[in-house]
Amino acid sequence: DAKTTQPPSMDCAEGRAANLPCNHSTISGNEYVYWYRQIHSQGPQYIIHGLKNNETNEMASLIITEDRKSSTLILPHAPLRDTAVYYCIVRGTSYDKVIFGPGTSLSVIP
Amino acid sequence: NAGVTQTPKFQVLKTGQSMTLQCAQDMNHEYMSWYRQDPGMGLRLIHYSVGAGITDQGEVPNGYNVSRSTTEDFPLRLLSAAPSQTSVYFCASSASRGRVLETQYFGPGTRLLVL
Numbered sequence: 630d631a632k633t634t635q636p637p638s639m640d641c642a643e644g645r646a647a648n649l650p651c652n653h654s655t656i657s658g659n660e661y662v663y664w665y666r667q668i669h670s671q672g673p674q675y676i677i678h679g680l681k682n683n684e685t686n687e688m689a690s691l692i693i694t695e696d697r698k699s700s701t702l703i704l705p706h707a708p709l710r711d712t713a714v715y716y717c718i719v720r721g722t723s724y725d726k727v728i729f730g731p732g733t734s735l736s737v738i739p
Numbered sequence: 740n741a742g743v744t745q746t747p748k749f750q751v752l753k754t755g756q757s758m759t760l761q762c763a764q765d766m767n768h769e770y771m772s773w774y775r776q777d778p779g780m781g782l783r784l785i786h787y788s789v790g791a792g793i794t795d796q797g798e799v800p801n802g803y804n805v806s807r808s809t810t811e812d813f814p815l816r817l818l819s820a821a822p823s824q825t826s827v828y829f830c831a832s833s834a835s836r837g838r839v840l841e842t843q844y845f846g847p848g849t850r851l852l853v854l
Contacts, residue, residue, distance in 0.1 A: 663842070672743075672829050672845030673782065716781070726797055727772065727831075727843060729782040 647704040651717030743846035762830030771813040
């Protein structure tokens with residue numbers, strides 16, 4: 630089973646920030662939080678990952694709570710093309726299998 | 740680099756037929772995996788491999804076989820196709836350096852219809 634829980638769907642107005650939550654209450658100390666997205670029927674695309682510090686890249690920001698039991702992916706000024714399914718995953722070593730949950734379907738609305 | 744390639748892009752099979760879905764990567768990645776995605780659903784892990792000669796089962800391995808004779812290739816075999824195996828199949832790979840994590844790269848997918 631997936632180690633994360635996410636809301637099944639969310640809406641966001643075009644140009645506004647989209648905040649996607651993820652709960653991972655059973656995360657262990659060596660597990661990272663990864664975010665991927667899948668646009669329509671394409672293969673999933675990596676967005677960002679982090680261990681315990683907040684992270685930012687050209688696509689998004691990742692905020693991880695101090696107890697690491699939850700995180701939020703922030704898409705600043707979301708354009709229409711950010712409409713996709715977003716997956717939050719926890720993974721320890723690179724030998725661990727990667728399990729996807731159902732994700733959050735984000736709709737960016739004009 | 741071509742990244743992760745999958746062949747064929749589309750396939751129609753009759754119940755009981757067997758076939759092999761091909762997956763190749765040219766990034767020298769140790770970790771490779773296969774997922775299936777049914778309409779409106781998330782990805783489910785079928786099998787994965789952490790290196791040549793090493794494979795393990797994922798969430799839904801029944802009806803599928805894999806082998807990893809080289810680092811580059813990770814074929815998925817359907818032994819006797821069933822309509823329940825109608826799905827989109829994604830292959831993924833990532834580098835594997837122990838505690839250093841790498842992101843996964845996904846192929847474009849193979850759309851399989853079993854009649």
